[in-house]
Amino acid sequence: xxxxxxxxxxxxxxxxxxAAARQGTRLAVAMSVEALCDKAAAEGFDIxxxxxxxxxxxxxALVRRLRALPAPPRAILAFGPHVHESLLAAAREAGCDAxxxxxxxxxxxxxxxxxxxxx
Numbered sequence: 001x002x003x004x005x006x007x008x009x010x011x012x013x014x015x016x017x018x019a020a021a022r023q024g025t026r027l028a029v030a031m032s033v034e035a036l037c038d039k040a041a042a043e044g045f046d047i048x049x050x051x052x053x054x055x056x057x058x059x060x061a062l063v064r065r066l067r068a069l070p071a072p073p074r075a076i077l078a079f080g081p082h083v084h085e086s087l088l089a090a091a092r093e094a095g096c097d098a099x100x101x102x103x104x105x106x107x108x109x110x111x112x113x114x115x116x117x118x119x
Contacts, residue, residue: 002043006032007029046073047077050076
């Protein structure tokens, strides 16, 4: 299940990369919205994973851009700090398929990359 991760956090990138290796999943990491959109358009991915803590992220605009691609990701998952309820709510309202707290994401990352839905 090819996955594309948007994050500016090197620790998150490292943890998700390790999980992808365990699952045998191809993972591309983007450090900016533009890089994410370029990779998504060029390569195609089953899932786009969005770190809501990424600086300057407009989740609504990004979800629209991803959904408008000729081959959009099958699923868009967003995660962020549980204390930033407004960020999580904005991701839900933007149409993300799943929105979870950072802790939930890290606890479930292997399952997510294996193609199981986040809960």
